[in-house]
Amino acid sequence: xxxxxxxxxxxxxxxxxxxxxxxxxxxxxxxxxxxxxxxxxxxxxxxxxxxxxxxxxxxxxxxxxxxxxxxxxxxxxxxxxxxxxxxxxxxxxxxxxxxxxxxxxxxxxxxxxxxxxxxxxxxxxxxxxxxxxxxxxxxx
Amino acid sequence: xxxxxxxxxxxxxxxxxxxxxxxxxxxxxxxxxxxxxxxxxxxxxxxxxxxxxxxxxxxxxxxxxxxxxxxxxxxxxxxxxxxxxxxxxxxxxxxxxxxxxxxxxxxxxxxxxxxxxxxxxxxxxxxxxxxxxxxxxxxxxxxxxxxxxxxxxxxxxxxxxxxxxxxxxxxxxxxxxxxxxxxxxxxxxxxxxxxxxxxxxxxxxxxxxxxxxxxxxxxxxxxxxxxxxxxxxxxxxxxxxxxxxxxxxxxxxxxxxxxxxxxxxxxxxxxxxxxxxxxxxxxxxxxxxxxxxxxxxxxxxxxxxxxxxxxxxxxxxxxxxxxxxxxxxxxxxxxxxxxxxxxxxxxxxxxxxxxxxxxxxxxxxxxxxxxxxxxxxxxxxxxxxxxxxxxxxxxxxxxxxxxxxx
Numbered sequence: 001x002x003x004x005x006x007x008x009x010x011x012x013x014x015x016x017x018x019x020x021x022x023x024x025x026x027x028x029x030x031x032x033x034x035x036x037x038x039x040x041x042x043x044x045x046x047x048x049x050x051x052x053x054x055x056x057x058x059x060x061x062x063x064x065x066x067x068x069x070x071x072x073x074x075x076x077x078x079x080x081x082x083x084x085x086x087x088x089x090x091x092x093x094x095x096x097x098x099x100x101x102x103x104x105x106x107x108x109x110x111x112x113x114x115x116x117x118x119x120x121x122x123x124x125x126x127x128x129x130x131x132x133x134x135x136x137x138x139x140x
Numbered sequence: 141x142x143x144x145x146x147x148x149x150x151x152x153x154x155x156x157x158x159x160x161x162x163x164x165x166x167x168x169x170x171x172x173x174x175x176x177x178x179x180x181x182x183x184x185x186x187x188x189x190x191x192x193x194x195x196x197x198x199x200x201x202x203x204x205x206x207x208x209x210x211x212x213x214x215x216x217x218x219x220x221x222x223x224x225x226x227x228x229x230x231x232x233x234x235x236x237x238x239x240x241x242x243x244x245x246x247x248x249x250x251x252x253x254x255x256x257x258x259x260x261x262x263x264x265x266x267x268x269x270x271x272x273x274x275x276x277x278x279x280x281x282x283x284x285x286x287x288x289x290x291x292x293x294x295x296x297x298x299x300x301x302x303x304x305x306x307x308x309x310x311x312x313x314x315x316x317x318x319x320x321x322x323x324x325x326x327x328x329x330x331x332x333x334x335x336x337x338x339x340x341x342x343x344x345x346x347x348x349x350x351x352x353x354x355x356x357x358x359x360x361x362x363x364x365x366x367x368x369x370x371x372x373x374x375x376x377x378x379x380x381x382x383x384x385x386x387x388x389x390x391x392x393x394x395x396x397x398x399x400x401x402x403x404x405x406x407x408x409x410x411x412x413x414x415x416x417x418x419x420x421x422x423x424x425x426x427x428x429x430x431x432x433x434x435x436x437x438x439x440x441x442x443x444x445x446x447x448x449x450x451x452x453x454x455x456x457x458x459x460x461x462x463x464x465x466x467x468x469x470x471x472x473x474x475x476x477x478x479x480x481x482x483x484x485x486x487x488x489x490x491x492x493x494x495x496x497x498x499x500x501x502x503x504x505x506x507x508x509x510x511x512x513x514x515x516x517x518x519x520x521x522x523x524x525x526x527x528x529x530x531x532x533x534x535x536x537x538x539x540x541x542x543x544x545x546x
Contacts, residue, residue, distance in 0.1 A: 001439045002439065021385075037531055040383075040531040044383040046383075048372035055431065071431070073433050073435070074433075076433065
């Protein structure tokens with residue numbers, strides 16, 4: 001079971017949370033201009049990263065607030081928790097690139113006793129004003 | 141069960157050749173679907189200069205991690221057609237493959253626990269009958285008659301209000317199914333290469349012309365992807381996306397018991413499904429983790445919920461011990477139906493998205509996918525399951541019949 005560090009409530013069991021899928025997927029800016037292919041992309045296509053993945057979670061039985069999280073989909077290590085509307089932390093984004101392309105044997109032996117809940121304040125890397133008002137890529 | 145009743149040891153069932161530099165077709169993934177595809181390519185289409193590449197050991201992925209249930213009681217015409225065709229193939233395959241993989245048509249019950257369940261179930265029985273699939277609606281006392289260890293009391297949280305029943309459904313011994321296909325593939329000249337991981341694809345423009353592996357490059361005219369949970373990782377290497385999300389799905393077995401469980405019982409509502417293996421283990425399936433994962437292990441609370449449901453439905457299970465738990469990685473689509481067909485890359489084909497129901501579909505997946513690879517065109521049974529349905533909107537929404545919520 002994941003131990004998730006809610007930005008408002010602190011570390012709680014996974015059972016208190018609801019998974020919300022990939023983060024940073026903006027609603028189309030001009031929906032009327034989308035063709036069927038582009039609608040299919042928006043509705044049905046999401047990244048399925050093997051490695052570090054940016055995803056949304058809802059603390060449904062706690063503060064009922066959404067937040068974003070960087071989590072490794074192989075080791076299940078939680079690398080960052082950051083507010084909705086702020087960009088994906090840059091350092092971990094680079095790690096995701098290598099993780100995505102990897103077809104290495106599934107590493108179920110990460111050696112850690114449980115998921116890391118450190119780096120919960122990576123949000124401070126988002127200092128520019130625009131990034132706090134709209135999700136990354138919202139101006140499609 | 142004594143050893144003389146079991147089929148031959150797998151070491152002697154197929155060769156382990158070195159990969160050649162070129163094949164007419166490369167199948168990526170040496171699980172049930174990959175092996176069945178290679179078998180039907182050779183048998184039905186005469187393509188014998190082909191290879192199955194497996195990054196681990198033969199059938200060691202989802203093929204070794206499922207709960208072995210075979211049924212065809214799906215709601216929609218498209219699904220009923222492909223799964224019922226699979227069931228008909230299961231019925232003849234032991235003889236055709238000359239290998240007894242212990243296919244046991246002991247029937248499957250899908251329990252209903254709410255008035256909504258009851259209505260949906262009776263509707264599905266009607267739909268099944270119209271599609272030529274054997275199906276019956278059972279009242280609680282008939283459920284009890286078929287499976288005496290089930291608790292049909294009114295005083296439990298989710299009482300059994302009835303069940304759908306498919307008598308021709310059942311289980312098979314999954315590893316022996318894989319060995320049966322592998323043995324026949326080998327006889328027909330198909331190369332099976334284990335410990336061979338695909339690391340990339342060679343393309344000429346938009347056409348795939350080869351596969352890069354950790355054991356060298358293999359030139360080929362056609363590539364079929366049968367990698368289940370890793371399909372989107374392979375697709376990304378090839379330069380296209382799939383509408384797939386990979387989730388861990390857990391299962392467990394008990395220690396061995398005397399025969400107590402005569403049929404297969406599934407419940408989508410309280411989320412447990414149980415059968416008793418030929419040797420005597422109680423085999424139980426749990427749910428998927430809500431989050432994406434490739435770790436082949438899942439969350440403990442999913443198992444905990446499953447066990448609570450199992451003990452309420454089957455009070456005698458409270459005395460059973462869990463022997464082991466494990467996870468498989470299922471590739472799910474948003475309509476809970478598979479994707480079998482062409483891809484945006486020319487000469488590359490994909491068979492994926494079977495979610496939690498891939499094992500039962502193995503022979504039909506192989507047969508139709510082989511047709512698509514050999515001819516470049518869809519088989520009539522896999523045509524509705526093309527990737528294009530996510531653009532056209534012709535989805536096949538089988539969440540209600542999928543047995544595992546995902």
